[in-house]
Amino acid sequence: MFFFICSISFSQKNMDLNIVRGIKKPDLVGDSILLERNTYYAFKKMEDAAKKDGFNLKIVSAYRGYERQKHIWNNKYNKFTNTHSLEPLKAIKEIIRYSTIPGTSRHHWGTDIDIIDENYSDQENVLMTSKFEKGGVFYNVKKWLDLNSEKFGFYITYNNNPNRKGFDYEPWHYSYAPVSIKILDILMNSEIKKIIEKESINGAEYFNDEFISKYINENILDINPALK
Numbered sequence: 217m218f219f220f221i222c223s224i225s226f227s228q229k230n231m232d233l234n235i236v237r238g239i240k241k242p243d244l245v246g247d248s249i250l251l252e253r254n255t256y257y258a259f260k261k262m263e264d265a266a267k268k269d270g271f272n273l274k275i276v277s278a279y280r281g282y283e284r285q286k287h288i289w290n291n292k293y294n295k296f297t298n299t300h301s302l303e304p305l306k307a308i309k310e311i312i313r314y315s316t317i318p319g320t321s322r323h324h325w326g327t328d329i330d331i332i333d334e335n336y337s338d339q340e341n342v343l344m345t346s347k348f349e350k351g352g353v354f355y356n357v358k359k360w361l362d363l364n365s366e367k368f369g370f371y372i373t374y375n376n377n378p379n380r381k382g383f384d385y386e387p388w389h390y391s392y393a394p395v396s397i398k399i400l401d402i403l404m405n406s407e408i409k410k411i412i413e414k415e416s417i418n419g420a421e422y423f424n425d426e427f428i429s430k431y432i433n434e435n436i437l438d439i440n441p442a443l444k
């Protein structure tokens with residue numbers, strides 16, 4: 217695979233597993249939006265190119281640590297089991313349509329970003345698939361990204377292939393392949409079961425071996441093949 221950006225300063229050998237899990241921060245750059253260093257500079261190049269074509273890209277989510285992901289997970293779990301009265305297993309199934317188990321989020325790596333169009337960033341619930349489709353406010357920026365993002369190393373992670381399992385289609389979520397491919401490799405060579413720490417995540421008592429292997433095969437690995 218050829219990448220537009222060739223000078224990557226990323227050491228796979230010394231990568232701490234705690235970085236992969238979101239416990240320790242990677243080498244981050246940015247102010248309110250934080251990105252892994254190589255990802256940051258690649259994004260800046262893409263942002264400039266988009267601007268020249270009349271589009272203002274806006275990142276709404278970038279680096280996110282373990283604690284933040286745990287907060288998201290536990291909130292959703294409580295909402296689905298209490299307010300919506302779902303059985304725990306059904307609640308978990310609902311959460312993992314879009315959200316990861318803490319410790320396994322690609323947002324922990326600082327390489328994955330959710331992108332919208334700056335001009336419409338005041339909308340409620342910006343991350344809705346319909347907004348990126350024909351007639352939606354992000355359709356034009358999405359078209360630009362479809363044509364150009366890969367030149368800068370950014371690939372859609374959860375694509376719209378109908379045969380893909382795991383997370384639902386996320387037209388906003390891009391991953392910086394030159395670094396994230398390496399981090400995924402580290403994650404896959406680790407003991408994922410241990411990474412999915414059970415004690416502090418709501419509903420974790422339902423993560424049996426069958427669930428975990430399905431989660432690994434579908435949610436972690438059934439992604440855009442260009443990112444593996």
Ligand SMILES: [Zn+2]
Pocket residue numbers: 277323328329330389
């Ligand atoms: Zn995302």
